[in-house]
Amino acid sequence: DTAVSQTPKYLVTQMGNDKSIKCEQNLGHDTMYWYKQDSKKFLKIMFSYNNKELIINETVPNRFSPKSPDKAHLNLHINSLELGDSAVYFCASRSLGTASGNTIYFGEGSWLTVV
Amino acid sequence: AQKITQTQPGMFVQEKEAVTLDCTYDTSDPSYGLFWYKQPSSGEMIFLIYQGSYDQQNATEGRYSLNFQKARKSANLVISASQLGDSAMYFCAMREGYGSSNTGKLIFGQGTTLQVKP
Numbered sequence: 040d041t042a043v044s045q046t047p048k049y050l051v052t053q054m055g056n057d058k059s060i061k062c063e064q065n066l067g068h069d070t071m072y073w074y075k076q077d078s079k080k081f082l083k084i085m086f087s088y089n090n091k092e093l094i095i096n097e098t099v100p101n102r103f104s105p106k107s108p109d110k111a112h113l114n115l116h117i118n119s120l121e122l123g124d125s126a127v128y129f130c131a132s133r134s135l136g137t138a139s140g141n142t143i144y145f146g147e148g149s150w151l152t153v154v
Numbered sequence: 155a156q157k158i159t160q161t162q163p164g165m166f167v168q169e170k171e172a173v174t175l176d177c178t179y180d181t182s183d184p185s186y187g188l189f190w191y192k193q194p195s196s197g198e199m200i201f202l203i204y205q206g207s208y209d210q211q212n213a214t215e216g217r218y219s220l221n222f223q224k225a226r227k228s229a230n231l232v233i234s235a236s237q238l239g240d241s242a243m244y245f246c247a248m249r250e251g252y253g254s255s256n257t258g259k260l261i262f263g264q265g266t267t268l269q270v271k272p
Contacts, residue, residue, distance in 0.1 A: 074260075082245065087258070129199060142201055143189065145191070145198065146198075150197070
């Protein structure tokens with residue numbers, strides 16, 4: 040079973056559309072993250088939730104909104120998609136404040152292409 | 155501000171030889187963690203190894219070891235006996251934050267592409 044799973048893996052959509060990427064982890068972790076990898080492969084954090092509470096909110100356009108219905112799920116909704124939103128979005132999770140929390144697991148990534 | 159630097163955009167290594175991927179970091183926090191991840195061409199991010207700033211010994215995981223030199227602020231990844239399947243992009247990352255401000259946020263380097271030659 041995949042520990043951190045993201046859907047969809049590939050998404051091609053038109054400018055102006057609204058889309059969501061879903062993430063689920065079955066590791067029992069309490070903290071989840073969204074990272075963005077741009078075309079130059081640079082990875083940067085976007086958001087983090089700990090037990091459904093937003094703890095990291097980097098400088099990201101308001102068109103991006105994370106939602107965590109429970110600590111095993113963290114979804115990313117993007118409104119009014121722009122060409123520059125094309126990237127790979129990674130979900131990640133860990134147990135904050137524990138020794139095992141030193142291992143941060145990533146999902147397989149969601150390739151978003153805006154045309 | 156915390157920063158991770160990987161100065162080698164690309165590296166080649168002969169199969170079965172060892173290779174070192176460089177990583178230097180900058181932080182004023184006394185407590186931090188250093189990670190290495192592998193990203194093969196299929197795109198997923200695979201956790202390889204972790205080193206805590208207070209760990210006395212260098213971390214090892216199978217063929218991977220982390221050469222941690224705290225005074226020099228370097229955390230190089232050593233891969234022994236390279237295999238063709240090691241061809242991938244490798245990222246060094248640092249966990250930011252200390253104590254109650256430790257959110258687990260990772261700051262990544264630019265990555266190094268490793269190609270293993272048969």
